[in-house]
Amino acid sequence: MAERGVAGLSLSEVARRVGVRQPSLYKHFASLHAVYDELFRQGAEQQLEAVVRAVAGCPPGLPALAAAVEAIGRLAMTEPSSVSCSPGGRCQSSNRQQRRSGPASTWSRLLRGVLTEAVARGQLTAAADSDEGVALLSIVVSGALTQQMANEPRASYEGGRFTSLMPRALSMFVQHFTANEQQGES
Numbered sequence: 001m002a003e004r005g006v007a008g009l010s011l012s013e014v015a016r017r018v019g020v021r022q023p024s025l026y027k028h029f030a031s032l033h034a035v036y037d038e039l040f041r042q043g044a045e046q047q048l049e050a051v052v053r054a055v056a057g058c059p060p061g062l063p064a065l066a067a068a069v070e071a072i073g074r075l076a077m078t079e080p081s082s083v084s085c086s087p088g089g090r091c092q093s094s095n096r097q098q099r100r101s102g103p104a105s106t107w108s109r110l111l112r113g114v115l116t117e118a119v120a121r122g123q124l125t126a127a128a129d130s131d132e133g134v135a136l137l138s139i140v141v142s143g144a145l146t147q148q149m150a151n152e153p154r155a156s157y158e159g160g161r162f163t164s165l166m167p168r169a170l171s172m173f174v175q176h177f178t179a180n181e182q183q184g185e186s
Contacts, residue, residue: 009035048107050075055110061118066170068114069141070157073166076145077157111137128177136176140169 011032015022029035054071058064112134118124127133148155148162157163 011035044107046079047072047075048110051107051110055114060114061121062123062174064114065118065174066167068111069166069170072141073145073163074157076149077155077160077163080149080153108134124174124177128173133177137173140173141166144169 009032011025011029012022014035015025029038050071051068054067055064058067112129115124115129115133115137119126119129124133128137144162144166148160151162152160155161155163
């Protein structure tokens with residue numbers, strides 16, 4: 001996947017690279033979708049670990065949110081395939097139960113908790129801690145990462161044309177969810 005992208009993954013190529021015949025893979029994975037499910041689980045786990053580490057060393061609220069977004073961006077630039085197969089990535093799990101109860105679900109609850117804390121501290125309006133707010137945050141982060149990976153996949157986080165803008169994009173998100181309150185949440 002690192003060489004050819006998500007669409008380039010095939011069981012025959014996996015078998016060739018690990019030195020087994022393709023039918024032998026079926027002892028471990030029932031289908032290509034099962035491989036995607038495992039990659040999704042691993043990607044979500046890596047992203048969760050990165051965000052947990054980043055948030056643990058920060059004050060709650062907006063500093064934790066900024067640290068979480070940066071951790072996701074840095075992981076994307078150092079482990080692009082892990083982010084491709086994580087919440088919001090191009091390779092999604094077909095296992096609905098895994099999406100609801102696995103690392104992706106924990107990651108989602110953690111991010112939602114960071115937003116909830118920012119709202120409780122008066123740093124963001126209540127609308128930020130809604131499904132729409134979470135979706136907008138996801139769009140901001142995944143949009144920057146998608147553009148970065150499509151245009152400069154080998155750049156550093158700081159040097160990337162799009163990842164270097166992630167703090168400004170997050171600032172726009174924050175401004176949106178603070179300005180609305182000042183305007184009577186119209």
